[in-house]
Amino acid sequence: MKTPICSFDARTGILCPQCNSKLRSGQISGVDVEVSTKLAKALDKNPEISKISLAKAERVDQDYVLVLEPGTLAPLRRDPSLQRAIQNILGGKVWLTEADTTDRKVLEDLFFPVRIANVNTAWLPDGSKMTKVVIPGRKTDRFPHDTEMISKILKDTRGMELMVEFERQ
Numbered sequence: 001m002k003t004p005i006c007s008f009d010a011r012t013g014i015l016c017p018q019c020n021s022k023l024r025s026g027q028i029s030g031v032d033v034e035v036s037t038k039l040a041k042a043l044d045k046n047p048e049i050s051k052i053s054l055a056k057a058e059r060v061d062q063d064y065v066l067v068l069e070p071g072t073l074a075p076l077r078r079d080p081s082l083q084r085a086i087q088n089i090l091g092g093k094v095w096l097t098e099a100d101t102t103d104r105k106v107l108e109d110l111f112f113p114v115r116i117a118n119v120n121t122a123w124l125p126d127g128s129k130m131t132k133v134v135i136p137g138r139k140t141d142r143f144p145h146d147t148e149m150i151s152k153i154l155k156d157t158r159g160m161e162l163m164v165e166f167e168r169q
């Protein structure tokens with residue numbers, strides 16, 4: 001497992017001087033520390049957690065957004081019990097994305113397993129940018145996501161304004 005704080009700190013829950021100064025300078029956040037220590041403490045019971053390479057953790061309302069090291073998310077997707085395990089450990093809904101990636105990839109990660117048909121960008125008259133994502137088909141009761149929550153996550157974590165549209169009404 002890789003976390004924003006050193007693994008010794010994550011296991012003990014006490015920050016070394018380096019990690020402590022990163023926290024004070026804002027290079028890492030309290031949520032980074034909270035998530036790293038909770039995951040590290042659960043490692044013995046949930047060895048699959050060792051596959052996680054956490055770059056950064058964020059909280060949006062009651063949900064957690066885990067930003068993983070680039071290229072490390074796809075293998076985790078093959079283990080559906082892992083995401084459930086992380087949710088149990090953190091005690092909240094967990095969204096998985098990757099660091100240093102494109103807007104489209106972040107959208108694909110947040111909407112997963114729903115496929116995205118199209119992503120368009122529009123400039124509004126006031127100069128702000130709006131990203132429109134188009135989902136194939138129509139919205140049914142089985143649609144797995146709260147699209148307002150996805151919009152909120154994108155706004156809070158990336159400053160993105162999102163509009164979600166379904167191909168058929």
Ligand SMILES: [Zn+2]
Pocket residue numbers: 005006009015016017018019020
């Ligand atoms: Zn440390």
